[in-house]
Amino acid sequence: MAEPVIKTNKLIKRFGNFVAVNEISFETYPGEIFGFLGANGAGKTTAMRMLCGLSAPTSGNATVAGFDVYKYPEKIKQNIGYMSQKFSLYEDLTVTENIRFYAGIYGLGNNEIKEKSAALINQLGLQNEVKTLVASLPLGWKQKLAFSVAIIHQPKIVFLDEPTGGVDPVTRRQFWDLIYDAADKGVTVFVTTHYMDEAEYCNRISIMVDGRIDAMGTPASLKKQFSASSMDEVFYHLARSAKRSAD
Amino acid sequence: MKQLFTFVKKEFYHVFRDRKTLLMLFGMPIAQIILFGFALTNEIKGSKILIVDYAKDAASQQLITKLSSSNYFEIEKSFADHNQIEAAFKEGKIKLAIIIPQSFYDDIQHFNKAQVQVIADASDPNMATTLTNYATNIIAGYQSSLSPTKKIPYRIVPQIRMLYNPELKGAPNFVPGVMALVLMLVCTMMTSIAIVREKEMGTMEILLVSPFKPVFVIISKAIPYLLLSVINLIIILLLSVFVLDLPVKGSILLLFGASTLFILTSLSIGLIISTVTTSQQSAMMASAMGMMLPTMLLTGFMFPVENMPVPLQVLSNIVPSRWYYIIIKNVMIKGLGFSAIWKETLILFGMTVILLGLSLKNFKNRLA
Numbered sequence: 313m314a315e316p317v318i319k320t321n322k323l324i325k326r327f328g329n330f331v332a333v334n335e336i337s338f339e340t341y342p343g344e345i346f347g348f349l350g351a352n353g354a355g356k357t358t359a360m361r362m363l364c365g366l367s368a369p370t371s372g373n374a375t376v377a378g379f380d381v382y383k384y385p386e387k388i389k390q391n392i393g394y395m396s397q398k399f400s401l402y403e404d405l406t407v408t409e410n411i412r413f414y415a416g417i418y419g420l421g422n423n424e425i426k427e428k429s430a431a432l433i434n435q436l437g438l439q440n441e442v443k444t445l446v447a448s449l450p451l452g453w454k455q456k457l458a459f460s461v462a463i464i465h466q467p468k469i470v471f472l473d474e475p476t477g478g479v480d481p482v483t484r485r486q487f488w489d490l491i492y493d494a495a496d497k498g499v500t501v502f503v504t505t506h507y508m509d510e511a512e513y514c515n516r517i518s519i520m521v522d523g524r525i526d527a528m529g530t531p532a533s534l535k536k537q538f539s540a541s542s543m544d545e546v547f548y549h550l551a552r553s554a555k556r557s558a559d
Numbered sequence: 560m561k562q563l564f565t566f567v568k569k570e571f572y573h574v575f576r577d578r579k580t581l582l583m584l585f586g587m588p589i590a591q592i593i594l595f596g597f598a599l600t601n602e603i604k605g606s607k608i609l610i611v612d613y614a615k616d617a618a619s620q621q622l623i624t625k626l627s628s629s630n631y632f633e634i635e636k637s638f639a640d641h642n643q644i645e646a647a648f649k650e651g652k653i654k655l656a657i658i659i660p661q662s663f664y665d666d667i668q669h670f671n672k673a674q675v676q677v678i679a680d681a682s683d684p685n686m687a688t689t690l691t692n693y694a695t696n697i698i699a700g701y702q703s704s705l706s707p708t709k710k711i712p713y714r715i716v717p718q719i720r721m722l723y724n725p726e727l728k729g730a731p732n733f734v735p736g737v738m739a740l741v742l743m744l745v746c747t748m749m750t751s752i753a754i755v756r757e758k759e760m761g762t763m764e765i766l767l768v769s770p771f772k773p774v775f776v777i778i779s780k781a782i783p784y785l786l787l788s789v790i791n792l793i794i795i796l797l798l799s800v801f802v803l804d805l806p807v808k809g810s811i812l813l814l815f816g817a818s819t820l821f822i823l824t825s826l827s828i829g830l831i832i833s834t835v836t837t838s839q840q841s842a843m844m845a846s847a848m849g850m851m852l853p854t855m856l857l858t859g860f861m862f863p864v865e866n867m868p869v870p871l872q873v874l875s876n877i878v879p880s881r882w883y884y885i886i887i888k889n890v891m892i893k894g895l896g897f898s899a900i901w902k903e904t905l906i907l908f909g910m911t912v913i914l915l916g917l918s919l920k921n922f923k924n925r926l927a
Binding site: 364365366386389390392394395396397398400401402403404405409412413414416417418419462471 | 561562565566568569572573576577760761762764765766767768769770771
């Protein structure tokens with residue numbers, strides 16, 4: 313098997329007496345779609361922030377894209393993409409300006425930016441909208457554009473924080489096509505979601521409860537383990553045991 | 560470096576696409592200069608006065624002519640009875656009454672001393688003080704026009720010269736004030752809003768996850784507003800020179816140097832506000848309540864700081880615009896050099912260093 317892209321070992325994050333993330337250990341591999349599930353307040357966001365190099369862990373080990381999270385957070389940033397539920401495009405900038413801006417802050421060269429943005433616009437079928445302000449694009453397009461922009465610098469991993477919040481099922485399905493496409497090209501997709509149908513799309517899932525990872529495996533194996541007919545049941549079974557209330 | 564350039568370019572898009580804000584930013588200083596210059600002025604012109612002249616002699620005539628020839632006063636009635644005075648005040652017809660006693664000329668001739676009574680409507684104390692000052696000055700002027708012919712021993716005649724602003728115009732007072740206000744507004748409010756907007760839109764997270772350094776985010780946010788502030792500064796100075804006839808007496812370079820320092824101070828305050836607020840609205844409120852009000856009230860251009868209660872005077876010391884205001888007045892109106900403003904500059908510099916350090920520290924802690 314290939315080298316893991318993310319590797320954590322007993323990773324802990326404490327805020328005072330509160331243990332937000334409690335000894336999580338997992339690995340993800342190139343081209344894998346890894347679903348990171350958990351109720352609100354289970355510690356998903358805190359874990360993700362540590363992996364993105366935004367906050368230092370209290371203890372434990374983790375490497376992302378081969379770089380240690382304590383020592384090389386800046387190197388990690390160069391190798392990851394990120395997209396949140398709030399999108400991440402500037403509404404008062406045009407499609408092209410947004411693409412160029414994000415490519416620009418990742419330090420891509422001028423020629424590369426031109427090539428990449430042309431390819432991206434073709435892929436998304438946005439040829440007629442290049443000079444349109446993002447504000448006037450339909451939600452589904454914005455979201456696809458945001459995802460494409462998040463991987464424009466060809467990161468090894470892309471973190472998606474509830475990327476499909478508030479989007480209709482058809483658009484969500486189309487969005488997942490983009491995710492599969494990226495995974496086929498070898499990008500590791502690390503995605504959090506509240507939609508259990510989306511959980512089924514993932515290669516592998518981990519479910520966090522009260523800061524711990526209580527279950528991990530392929531959707532099929534998890535359903536078998538908890539003798540459930542759907543991911544929904546698996547999730548409820550685990551989340552019921554949570555002592556922490558959602559914030 | 561190229562990344563920084565990309566970011567600054569993006570900031571300019573934001574600024575120029577938001578036409579309404581842009582219009583406000585440039586319209587405001589112009590409107591303020593014109594308002595303060597022509598509408599809201601401390602000078603009181605053409606006040607109606609009543610003169611009760613019991614003397615009716617050559618001397619009293621001369622004095623009345625002097626009073627009426629100044630453009631401060633307009634004589635409502637000059638041979639009235641003193642019983643009419645109170646009625647006229649009550650009706651609000653007049654702001655000031657002057658009574659010249661019967662023996663006015665004789666007293667001057669024989670006793671070298673005469674009295675004139677000045678009665679003012681002190682329901683507006685500022686106006687009453689100003690008007691009595693005008694009247695006293697005119698009477699003093701009349702007196703000194705008499706004295707060369709008289710040889711009076713031991714008389715002290717004050718020779719009053721109003722330095723830097725002989726006509727007692729309001730502009731020298733408020734132009735520096737407007738400068739402080741506008742720079743404060745543009746730099747503090749606009750920068751804090753621009754940064755908080757990224758937080759509100761969720762784009763700040765993306766920027767923090769990117770290799771782009773947070774410090775560069777701040778620098779790129781500051782550059783467009785720095786430029787806008789300088790343009791605003793130039794507009795204000797041009798208006799003050801060509802519309803208000805208020806020339807810059809001191810060094811322009813020094814003026815811009817001090818202004819740049821003050822812009823930095825304002826930017827750091829904007830930064831601090833952006834680290835403690837999470838929505839554009841609260842950032843705006845914090846800048847308005849936290850900075851605009853103290854700037855207007857405690858800087859000294861609307862109300863003299865010296866007259867305030869001690870706690871407010873102490874408080875005014877931590878308002879940066881107070882020091883900037885002193886610097887601008889000294890350089891622009893009095894034409895003084897750096898040696899006259901080094902103390903204020905040092906205070907402003909110290910404030911900037913502290914504020915900037917605090918905001919950078921806060922910025923890292925809050926966002927990262």
